[in-house]
Amino acid sequence: MVTRNLFGRLKAWQRSRTLRRELAGLSDRQLADIGLRREQIELVASGMLVRASARPL
Numbered sequence: 845m846v847t848r849n850l851f852g853r854l855k856a857w858q859r860s861r862t863l864r865r866e867l868a869g870l871s872d873r874q875l876a877d878i879g880l881r882r883e884q885i886e887l888v889a890s891g892m893l894v895r896a897s898a899r900p901l
Contacts, residue, residue, distance in 0.1 A: 864889035 867875070867885045875882060887893035 860889045860891070 864885060867880070867888065870878075872882060875885075880888065884893055
C-alpha cells in the first residue's frame, strides 16, 4: 500500500515536471495562443490552475 502511494506520487511528479518543461519551451506567443502567461506555468504544472474547458488527456 505504501509502495503504491509512493509510486503514484512519483508518477504525478514526473508528469508535472514534463508539463513544466514543455510549457517553458513554448514562446510567449504560443503560450498566449493557449491562454496562458509564462508566470502561470508553475500553477498549471502543479494543478492549481485548471481551465473550465480543459479536458484531461
